Amino acid sequence: MSELLDLNLVEASKALKNKEISSLELTKAYLKSISDTSSLGAYLEIVEDKAITMAKESDKKLIDGNARPLEGIPVGIKDMFCTKDIKTTASSKILENFIPTYESTVTQNLWNDGAVILGKLSCDEFAMGSSNETAAKGNVINPWLKNKKMSPGGSSGGSAAAVAARSALAATGTDTGGSIRQPAAFCGITGLKPTYGRCSRWGIVAFSSSLDQAGPLTRTVSDAALMLNSMAGYDQKDSTSANLKMPDLMDYLDKGIKGKKIGIPKEYTQNGISEDIVNFYEKSIAWLRDEGAEIIPVSLPHTKYALPAYYIIAPAEASSNLARYDGVRYGARQEASSLDEMYELTRGNGFGDEVKRRIMIGTYVLSSGYYDAYYLKAQKVRRLIKEDFENVYKKVDYILTPSTPTTSFELGKKQDPLTMYLNDIFTVPASLAGLPGISLPVGLDKSGLPIGIQLIANSFDEAGLISTARVLEMSAGFNFIADGAAK
């Protein structure tokens, strides 16, 4: 079994196409991993029968020589993606029995390309959180330093933990302010948030519609390229979907970075950042320089205001998006004698504390008398943040930053909401500007926890992002496996 689990996505795909392995044995190996690592709590739903059926269909295609790009690859799906006839809860009590009658575009793209579904992965409730602790069914444990019960990050904590624990060969995530990149950093894997508009939002449970974007969580940069190749694409059903063809990212893996300019923003190395992360950030800069990149100090002067702007815009959009959970059309209902009371009890009972806080903040900043002071102000600051990036991209090709200010932290340590929000301080600015970003592991800190470094590219330059990330990945040579991973 273990040899099967040792293969990354690209290797497994090659072995499948060369008929060295079958999708059925690969899928069964992963189903066993899921059961072996179940104490981590990464999966909310396991669809064993469907996985076996899909694997057998893939094996037929492989034998017939009709293999599609992800033929026979077993993947896990964040529970924010609607999957037809498979329970989709967004880790919320209010959707605990919701079974979609349709499939999200991104997951349909994966199945059209031959991927095999293993199950649905836990996340923070409605993707609101940075530790996976707001999930209605409880937190997920990071496979790194497993016995210490560290957070996998969030909101795509189940996705990151499953890939790190080898209970999924790859997983989907969604990223609104860092929900792919931060858990990828905490779990020692690669997480890519594409440009806003690259992946269709259709069929993804909506959190903050001007920010939400789907992307892959994988073991390697090339795995991420292969996954995103399938996930991305124009979709008429999402009015913000970009009608732009993405080049085959696999063609960009080995382009190198000679002569490319890498910006180092001075605002990302200030107070509160762990010393080990600073060390690896400096090493990463040196590695890229050694590979022929030109390192250029830059400034993104409004960085400090990204988090406060985000915590107005995202809750505002969330309060509007989550109005649909009214106990009428789908989701749980609390019975009451009047309609208003039914709404209030249904929502009061069905949402967790963090979701309620964000709905309250969002409602407040959109309410009469406060709209201009908060919401409009935040939208103006958002423009300044986007312009900061536009100015910097006149001078450089990519921006390099740490992914997070600290490595993972212990679960259950009571943190106030604001302290938790600070986890996303380095990922939120690119989200507000709609830019593609990738986090990849470059080393371990003194306690043995993974450190992630983030690369940010200009809009729709995922290809260049992959080339650059690949160089950093080769230089870092991160080949550690989590102690809590399936053997």
Place this chain on the structure above:
Amino acid sequence: MPNKDTIVDVPTVNKIARLSRLDIPEVNKESLTNDLNNILGFVAQLDEVDTSNVEPLASVTGHKLPLRSDDVNDGNIEDLVLKNAPESSSGFFVVPKVIE
């Protein structure tokens, strides 16, 4: 933006909860009020930024919303639409009585 220590009080929280259609148990109101004040105090930093002559940014895409012809492209899926409803009858969603 108002003074950061007491931006919202319990009566304001009651009002926002009502607008949000959220039942908040009495015992949670004080801590929720504190949390909201902390968050609103934090976001009040934006006051430092000069945004005169800055246009608000609602969408990063920069493209106009696409239009399509007004054709029916779906339909006859009443059972699917109602499938997840907590209560339905004769092709309708059922809610508590709203008129006497």
